[in-house]
Amino acid sequence: MCSTRERLASTLRERRKELGLSLRRAAEHAQIGPSTLSRWEAGSSVPMVPELESLLKALYMSTEDIRRILVSIDAPRAMRAAQAAGLDFKVPTGGDLLRILRLRGQKTIPEVAEELGVSASSVSRWERSEIHPSADTLDFYVKSFGATEEETQAILTSGVGKIRITRPEYDPSKYQSQIDSISASLGTGGEVNTEFQLLSMQSNLWWDRDQSGAQGLLREVCAMYGRYLLGWLRFPEALRQTEMAIESGDPFDRAGLEALRVQGCCAALRGQVIRPHLGLYTLQTCLQRATDSSQITRVLINMSDLSMLAGRPTEAESYATRAVSMAEQEALATQNDAEAALLASQGRIEDLRSRNDGTIESSAFGFREILLMAPGQSIETSLKRYEELISAAHAKGQRWAVQQFEFAHRLSQSNVSLAA
Secondary structure (H helix, E strand, O other): OOOHHHHHHHHHHHHHHHOOOOHHHHHHHHOOOHHHHHHHHHOOOOOOHHHHHHHHHHOOOOHHHHHHHHHHOOOHHHHHHHHHOOOOOOOOEHHHHHHHHHHHOOOOHHHHHHHHOOOHHHHHHHHOOOOOOOHHHHHHHHHHOOOOHHHHHHHHHHOOOEOOOOOOOOOHHHHHHHHHHHHHHHHHOOOOOHHHHHHHHHHHHHHOOOOOOHHHHHHHHHHHHHHHHHHOOOHHHHHHHHHHHHHOOOOOOHHHHHHHHHHHHHHHHOOOOOOHHHHHHHHHHHHHHOOOHHHHHHHHHHHHHHHHHOOOHHHHHHHHHHHHHHHHHHOOOOHHHHHHHHHHHOOOHHHHHHHOOOOHHHHHHHHHHHHHHHHHOOHHHHHHHHHHHHHHHHHOOOHHHHHHHHHHHHHHHOOHHHHO
16 A cells, blocks of 8 residues: 555656646746655655645645645644645544544543643643644543543554544445444433544545445535534534534535534524524424424424423424334334423423433433423522532433433523523
């Protein structure tokens, strides 16, 4: 297998010959020395990123080819240059892996900086893949945040360059099976390494995106990644992922609609003031266009929840009733969420409480119980019950449930009637 240096040398040499340029003439166009270009074409040395950009333009390479070449170079500056050249998709890097490990460990950038004795800006630049961290730093991330074996291997070999993992032979059916498997787990926050799996699929599909069906699969992964990030309340990141899914294809196909659904929820929930109407408008578009049963059910559940936040219980009940009916008929994984939304729309707080048995699968009922607490009970009673639910989730290590309950508590305290 050719190395990156050998592939670059071959690309430069073949392109120059294709244009019928001598070494001297090509070098003059790029404002470099002929001997320098000769070494690059022989693979005995590698150009700096600014020099390479100059040469690629002198060789009349297309914007897409320039992006591809820059992305193939394992250096932070090359990655930044590729983004500046209008790269339509952010290629996952080792810096992304460092960030997801830190977030999993529930640490802030300043906290990690203090533990390592470095500045917060250094940690931020590692995670943005702008500079390479030391081997000791990589070791710290791996050991402190419980990286899996796969994650450890990827981090130690990637640094902050592109994620280096074993690329399987391109097989659309296997990718689709993996996408479906991850999708099924997202109702309860996903598995420990779900985010790593999503990043790995993005990385592999990026390199295979000229294969038949790969671009569509890549968009599905972006939309699903956005859904995962929405569940963990990482709204800005969710929006970035869904934008990639929408902008690179049909916004009203399966991947596009899922991305729009996530964006609608983000629009309603991401600010300090909750704005249900912003989300309902987008979700109504999704509902009109969606054809997949699971997707329709998720949209209906979202619309029910946002209608409740907007002070429209009758509409909320209508949406939830449709979601329950569809989920029951087709035995969908969203059935608990649909039933919880229906009970909430009917104000049945005691039934929500009885359905929450402390398992991660029943956290949908706890989430909506908390949403109903403030208007229906005294502040003291509401707070006591909220603390009971949080403590139980903490005791069982259900970080997903803890985060959801805390978010529900924030929503229940918001003045949503003004935000509507």
